[in-house]
Amino acid sequence: MRCLTKICLLLSLFATFSAFAQDKIPKKRPKIAFITPSSKGNTYWPSVFRVIDAVAASLDFEFKHYDIGVSDRFMIEEEAKRLLSGKNKPDALVVSVVIGNTKPILDLAEAQKVPVLLLGPLFPVELESVGRVPRAKYKYWIANLEQNEVEKGYLSAKQLFIKALESKMPRKNGKIQLLALGGKRWWIGSLQRDEGMQKALAEFPDIVLMQSVPADWDTESAKEMASRLIKRFPDANLIWAASDQMAEGAVQALTSAKGHSAKNKFLVSGIDLSEIGLNNVQSGRTVGSASMSMFGMGEMMIYLYDYLQGYDFAKEVGVSIEPETLLATKDSAKQYREFYDRVGRINFRNYSKAYNPDLKKYDFSIQNLFNAAESSK
Numbered sequence: 001m002r003c004l005t006k007i008c009l010l011l012s013l014f015a016t017f018s019a020f021a022q023d024k025i026p027k028k029r030p031k032i033a034f035i036t037p038s039s040k041g042n043t044y045w046p047s048v049f050r051v052i053d054a055v056a057a058s059l060d061f062e063f064k065h066y067d068i069g070v071s072d073r074f075m076i077e078e079e080a081k082r083l084l085s086g087k088n089k090p091d092a093l094v095v096s097v098v099i100g101n102t103k104p105i106l107d108l109a110e111a112q113k114v115p116v117l118l119l120g121p122l123f124p125v126e127l128e129s130v131g132r133v134p135r136a137k138y139k140y141w142i143a144n145l146e147q148n149e150v151e152k153g154y155l156s157a158k159q160l161f162i163k164a165l166e167s168k169m170p171r172k173n174g175k176i177q178l179l180a181l182g183g184k185r186w187w188i189g190s191l192q193r194d195e196g197m198q199k200a201l202a203e204f205p206d207i208v209l210m211q212s213v214p215a216d217w218d219t220e221s222a223k224e225m226a227s228r229l230i231k232r233f234p235d236a237n238l239i240w241a242a243s244d245q246m247a248e249g250a251v252q253a254l255t256s257a258k259g260h261s262a263k264n265k266f267l268v269s270g271i272d273l274s275e276i277g278l279n280n281v282q283s284g285r286t287v288g289s290a291s292m293s294m295f296g297m298g299e300m301m302i303y304l305y306d307y308l309q310g311y312d313f314a315k316e317v318g319v320s321i322e323p324e325t326l327l328a329t330k331d332s333a334k335q336y337r338e339f340y341d342r343v344g345r346i347n348f349r350n351y352s353k354a355y356n357p358d359l360k361k362y363d364f365s366i367q368n369l370f371n372a373a374e375s376s377k
Contacts (some may be wrong), residue, residue: 039218044243102129121147133319152196154289158204164176180194211229217245237266272289278333281330298348306354
């Protein structure tokens with residue numbers, strides 16, 4: 001009889017513990033949509049989706065991305081309208097916006113009561129019309145992901161210039177000649193990356209910018225523009241590119257150039273910390289790539305997931321999510337590459353307050369993530 005009593009007590013305790021554990025597991029499986037400028041052949045966004053897919057699988061939410069390319073900026077607004085007005089509208093929407101998109105999308109999200117997280121930065125002329133900051137004029141505009149685009153441009157260019165001086169690059173009239181490939185001007189981040197490059201130039205008087213031209217963020221257009229530039233400036237030895245994909249195009253143009261005096265001695269740098277960028281830095285095709293870690297996108301998604309479960313990240317981190325900007329060099333590119341290769345093994349529930357209500361503070365430091373990736377070997 002006494003044994004039966006103990007068994008009943010243990011069963012009772014187990015039931016209580018199980019119920020308590022179930023309370024800590026979020027009950028709702030939200031749908032999160034992401035409108036991106038990715039297109040066929042893009043080398044950056046697939047790396048982003050790989051990280052977010054891993055986070056979604058770990059936390060158990062539905063993630064879908066809708067890729068509209070970079071050729072028509074009005075497609076962003078049209079896609080947002082289609083998603084938010086449909087029968088199966090998402091529980092939250094993330095949008096990479098360019099000029100003219102912000103207010104129409106926020107108006108629609110407010111009417112549909114769907115939380116929106118924007119990928120900044122936004123053009124200053126647009127800020128006034130939307131209340132300048134999230135949650136001021138628009139309740140459902142819950143946050144921005146703010147990458148430091150100026151710092152990306154600066155770190156990438158500075159690494160390029162340091163390596164140019166170390167390599168004793170040939171000079172023309174006492175100067176090392178630089179060419180630059182920017183992105184489309186309707187995204188303010190393009191202008192800010194260029195600003196960062198100009199900031200680095202001011203610190204290196206031995207380097208002179210011959211010409212900067214915009215390309216379409218893809219390898220082929222960058223290769224074409226770089227080919228034209230190196231014919232125009234055959235003594236140029238350096239190319240700064242506003243993305244890793246365009247840096248790859250520049251490398252291809254330089255290696256195939258006929259009669260180019262710098263054919264066998266040139267340096268290129270990029271931006272994004274993408275898979276192709278890290279591979280190029282590791283192999284020596286380029287000298288550096290600067291960006292936030294891809295896990296910055298994962299951090300954003302964990303905040304958004306927790307928000308949908310009733311845990312508002314703004315209490316701790318505010319409405320501007322600002323991941324650290326990193327620089328991949330020959331010494332660190334391999335570590336970053338291996339880091340991304342293990343993304344699917346990381347238990348992202350450990351970083352979520354919805355799964356860990358007693359978690360006092362979010363910790364998405366790069367070292368903490370490195371440690372998690374290392375322990376998953």
